Amino acid sequence: MHSKRIDHLAAWLSPLQRLMMMLGPLLALVVVDNLVPALGLLFLTWVLAQMAGKRVNLFYFTLLALSIVGFALLNPMGRVIWDLGWLRLTQGALEEGLLKATRLIGMVFASLAGIHRALRLPGRLGRFWALVLSYYESLLNLRKRVTVKHWVESLDEVFEEVFPTNSSNPNEPSKEEASITHHPGWAGWLVVLMVWGMSLVILIWGGSLSR
């Protein structure tokens, strides 16, 4: 059974501040050109994703990393470190594969930590998005009523309840969508600055900004 994860970042950061916080490590992952600082950034983003209460499936990401590295090894480059006969394992290809995998996975972790569903989109799109989320919540709440044996009938019932077609006033979706909107406070901006600072320090320490 899965326990409910606690979003520790919610106490400090508004959805907008979260987004700003994410941009630091994300930009750093774009410019990093060395495996060691990339691994540092990966660790930082993993910690942030954990703090955001996101479930990180290590098996999935290990498989992803292995497939990226595996495919990179098919294009030999640089010094041969292991010759299997049918495959020459080269240092350049291995390093490039590892760097690419670290970057991509780090970006996913940064995204997991920085994107919050309560992030308000501007204008008409924002209003439409709020409506979508309301229907989504209603569908989630009723999903257990769908049965495999009578899937059409049970889906019909759920759809009719969430979006009625036989009443004069099509359903207004439930208003329970939690708009977790914290006003951006100075403590939140401090956290944003800290994360940006840490990303910069990792880049400088790894020598990615000195080349």
Add this chain to the structure above:
Amino acid sequence: MPSPNKIPREKLLAFLSALGLFFAVIEYLLPKPVPFMRLGISNLPLVLMIDVLSFRELAILAGVKVLGQGLINGTLASYVFLFSTVGTFSSLVTMVGVHRLFRHRLSLIGVSLWGALASNLAQLLLSVFILLGQGAWMIGPLILTLGGVTGFLIGWFAQMFQARSVWFQRVRHALQAN
């Protein structure tokens, strides 16, 4: 059938987007043979509504689905979002294209198979040029076969639902009367 009620198109689009989102989240949780590929289950509302909504409305549906998927799953700033966007829109354009070309000669299963093929080919190309390099062609047959299976199932599901759902018939009737 009694006289249809007016259905606000914007609300219907929001509901269908939510449905796409619901399937997208299920898809995200399903184990996949190659982690970055999308199976396309979340395209079900697009297939279902292909002969009911305009291209613009279908594009809104597709756009909200990929954006929502990125926001809810938290993958908006990652390669997953790119794969999802390219896969969804290439599938949409292909499905609408073949549906308009062969309207009465192609079932929803055929439309969905074409959509799956387009989506998987686009994602394969992205893998070659962005993620994995030329070696990605090796997984092409596996991806296209799996895409074919899910494409068939989605098309079959949509066809059955269109034929048997009272809710769908009411929506179609109301939209045609609007």
